[in-house]
Amino acid sequence: METQKLYEENAYLHTFRAQVLSCRQEKETWKVVLDRTAFYPEGGGQPGDRGVLNRVNVLDTHEKDGVVVHTTDAPLAVGSRVTGGIDWPLRRSRMQEHTGEHILSGVLHRFFGVSNVGFHMGSACVTLDLDKPLDAHQIALGERLANEAVYRNLPVVVTYPTAEQLQKLDYRSKKELTGRVRIVTVPGYDVCACCGTHVARTGEIGLVKVLGFTHYKGGVRISILCGSRALQDYGARLQAVTEISGLLSAKPEGVADAVKHLQQEKENLQQKLTAVQNELLKQKAAHLQPAANGLLWTFEEGLTPDALRRYGTLLAEKCPRVAAVFSGQDGRYQYAIVGAPGTDVRPLGKALNAALHGRGGGKPAFVQGSVQAAQREIEDWFAKQEVEK
Incomplete structure (x- = not known):
């Protein structure tokens, strides 16, 4: 029996009640199946949710053949009723980043004809892989337009079109899809087939920030952060720049020039050191x-x-x-x-x-x-x- 997926009905559901259908040990963890769950399982580039079932920790969540499997650090009695609670700050952050990635990918697809062929939410950042190369100016334009969508606080609409409607719909997808297809739309910015969790309105994303990009497999890999993680990253970078400016006795906006000056001084000193070392080595070699x-x-x-x-x-x-x-x-x-x-x-x-x-x-x-x-x-x-x- 497939698990009832509460996260598809309401991505903002923090807690829920469910019945334990099975629980089997696998090495030092247990695999728990419930009749219903709000835990999102790994898929579509988005990691599985973490949280608790009663007092048991949920370490990861996966899906197989429609059944959501919760990896826990302790067993739960089969047939018992449990209260589940997801790690909401983590889920919200992933919702912000997943929706932000949709918008940025959609904008770049519309303006430059690139397709998203890979997406991964990592511990350090989110990466999206595009099938064609882009330059810094094109990516900067995509970032600016993606944030315009955030400022407009647009609705994020989830629909399940019929097969006939789907044939007429222009949407992004990394692979051929069959059966019931879930479409996530940000009006004017993106239409994409996706099974992940997303915010209800774009304003909840807060910020879409490109950290950098690199050429990858004939295209480009872009690293981004959104929402709470982008804010944390900005705070860490600001603290680092402030500390560096203090060490260099330079204004924060002038630290780059100050570092360049230090590098030049280092190169000059290195040349002098090499000359002195060469003379010393010549004297040693003579003996x-x-x-x-x-x-x-x-x-x-x-x-x-x-x-x-x-x-x-x-x-x-x-x-x-x-x-x-x-x-x-x-x-x-x-x-x-x-x-x-x-x-x-x-x-x-x-x-x-x-x-x-x-x-x-x-x-x-x-x-x-x-x-x-x-x-x-x-x-x-x-x-x-x-x-x-």
Whole structure:
């Protein structure tokens, strides 16, 4: 018997009474089926509701063949009557975001001919995937027009057209539909087939805010927030900007320029540091000599991968075959191996990785990677090597 879906009749229903039809354990949770429910099951990109049944927590909700299954953290007696309560702030937020996504997708479809081919409500934001690329100006226009719909406080209308009416209706859908089709309409902005929960009027969305977008599978993926989550996000960003402006002694509207100035200063200092480091490494290289087997290896603290390569190049100039530089802490080292002209260092690097739990690679004259070994183990390994002439 299919579950009576109270959320389809009234998306604002917070609590309800129902009878437990079945309850089976699955690992550390229980799967509970009721005769009726206000819990929306996962579907159409919208996650399943959470809440309580009596004092038992509902962790998730799914639907299979018309039956809504509630995942709980404790069992409920079959045949008993229970009081259900959904997590309303969470549901309301999802209603705001689902309706806001409808409007934005509808506007972009109407103006730019793009189709929504994917929709997901994540823990961080909502994403919608469109089948064609859009630029920043087009997306900004969509955002502005979507918020115009919010300001107008339009009704969000749910209908179930007949098959004949459906054939004449111009509506959005990600797949071919059969049977009873639920149509959600925002007058003048969107007509879409959807099984999710939505607000009754667009003003309840509060705000539709695009966070960003990226090119995705030949189209574009747009990240948005709506309603209460958009407000929370704005508060967090405002707090961050305020703290940064205080640290930089800059007005909030000037933090970007202040950061650019800091970046330029950092680049200038980095160039000076590199020049000083190069001079220091040259002096150190002057006091090192290769071993009898033609290899030169050394350890130096605090070198970046680029500095490792530069130091290895300096050492290779005075080495007949191969120079290796290691930096890190005992048991875990980064390395750079540089060969003299005409030397292929890749076989040596491969052997080093195999012997000392390493990984890495590169070109014939230069390889870079890391090993998990003590300094003494590395020194002993190099001392035993013979380089082919």
